[in-house]
Amino acid sequence: MDWRADDCQRTEQSMSSELIDVYDENMSKIGVAERSEAHATGAWHRSIHCWVFRPSEPGHILFQKRGSAKKLFPNALDITAAGTIRRVRDRVRAYERSSRRLDWMSH
DSSP states (O other), X not given: OOTTOGGGGOOHHHHHTOEEEEXXXXXXXXXXXXXXXXXXXXXXXXXXXXXXXXXXXXXXXXXXXXXXTOSSSTTOEEOSEEEEOOSGGGHHHHHHHHHHTTGGGGO
């Protein structure tokens, strides 16, 4: 499978208007906001982080380099794969979207 398939090809514009659940410091849901607004205001929201490491090489973790066109932290090192959970009911789909980005590693 091509790692850029499906939602992985979404533009930053469409991603910024996604609705996500926002939480208070106790992780109690307090509302819904657009992804771009949540990031701009620092609102708490859920995300998926996938870290890849080699048990045979302790201390070695695989990072990715963010694209130069990224709005936030272009060309910076980042975790292996990640994704914002759009809504509570979307947790499994968020995991699936993030794990598709790792599909290239199984080849």
